[in-house]
Amino acid sequence: MLDNTIDIIPNILGQFNLQYCSVTDGELSHIILMLPYSPYISYPASTANIDAFYEASNRLYHATSDIKNALISVGIEVVDVGHLHLKQLAECGGLGSILHNQLLATKDYGTRITLQDITIKGAYAYNPHLEVRECSDSCHACDNACPTKALTKDGFERSKCLRHIQDNPIYHADMSKRVLGCEECQNACPHNACVTGQVMPEHIARILDIDTLLECIAKGKRSMSEFMSVFGYNYSKPSWTAKLIIYSLLSAEDYTHKDAVLLLANHQNAEVAELARMYSTKCDINR
Numbered sequence: 001m002l003d004n005t006i007d008i009i010p011n012i013l014g015q016f017n018l019q020y021c022s023v024t025d026g027e028l029s030h031i032i033l034m035l036p037y038s039p040y041i042s043y044p045a046s047t048a049n050i051d052a053f054y055e056a057s058n059r060l061y062h063a064t065s066d067i068k069n070a071l072i073s074v075g076i077e078v079v080d081v082g083h084l085h086l087k088q089l090a091e092c093g094g095l096g097s098i099l100h101n102q103l104l105a106t107k108d109y110g111t112r113i114t115l116q117d118i119t120i121k122g123a124y125a126y127n128p129h130l131e132v133r134e135c136s137d138s139c140h141a142c143d144n145a146c147p148t149k150a151l152t153k154d155g156f157e158r159s160k161c162l163r164h165i166q167d168n169p170i171y172h173a174d175m176s177k178r179v180l181g182c183e184e185c186q187n188a189c190p191h192n193a194c195v196t197g198q199v200m201p202e203h204i205a206r207i208l209d210i211d212t213l214l215e216c217i218a219k220g221k222r223s224m225s226e227f228m229s230v231f232g233y234n235y236s237k238p239s240w241t242a243k244l245i246i247y248s249l250l251s252a253e254d255y256t257h258k259d260a261v262l263l264l265a266n267h268q269n270a271e272v273a274e275l276a277r278m279y280s281t282k283c284d285i286n287r
């Protein structure tokens with residue numbers, strides 16, 4: 001570690017207009033980066049409902065790569081330590097406070113934030129003191145808003161959370177139009193009263209047009225390059241995305257996308273192909 005590292009790190013991070021904290025653990029320091037985002041006010045009828053979180057998360061991922069390179073270029077050793085509990089570290093470093101719904105709430109952006117981490121060799125601690133006060137015991141706004149009762153006064157049951165279910169898509173009657181994300185608990189949270197929403201940008205609405213997206217999926221991963229540039233590699237798996245979309249159409253009882261879904265009827269993934277044919281049959285029944 002260089003003697004002047006403590007001076008260099010804030011200068012580098014300052015160039016990226018992000019908030020952050022840093023927690024020192026033995027010989028390592030974990031820098032937790034935070035990017036706030038504005039949720040979409042609404043979704044155009046023809047779009048796959050993917051929350052604004054995912055676009056912001058991908059932006060922060062790329063900014064984190066740039067920061068790592070900048071740190072390395074001045075002689076700071078960046079270490080790969082695998083998966084870290086980012087929310088716990090963020091709370092420990094004063095970026096915010098973990099709420100009953102397991103989300104990190106911050107002073108100015110509520111829970112509308114995304115996190116990434118960089119671990120470096122050497123001691124660098126920084127606490128921005130952005131903690132929030134816990135809601136009172138009588139506030140059960142998120143419990144009441146949760147469509148699946150994943151949140152109750154007894155705590156959070158991950159397996160019932162729609163965001164968790166989307167990791168391994170299955171049909172769920174409460175999924176409705178959601179393709180990626182569920183914001184009901186966040187919409188109800190008093191900590192988010194300070195956050196203003198945004199109209200979905202036109203280029204994102206175009207990428208998320210359901211028929212266009214299904215056409216891209218049918219052509220294979222390469223055709224999802226625009227989607228990938230906005231939402232990142234991890235969320236651009238054709239079979240997985242196809243299942244999320246078809247299950248959400250079934251859950252929302254939206255039978256207006258037969259032609260586009262039928263492009264997947266002979267998909268190499270047998271589950272996707274069967275789902276596409278089942279959706280097509282439902283379209284005929286509900287015509």
Ligand code: SF4
Nearest residue numbers: 146161162182184185
């Ligand atoms: S994201 Fe949705 S399903 Fe999950 S806890 Fe919040 S309201 Fe419930």
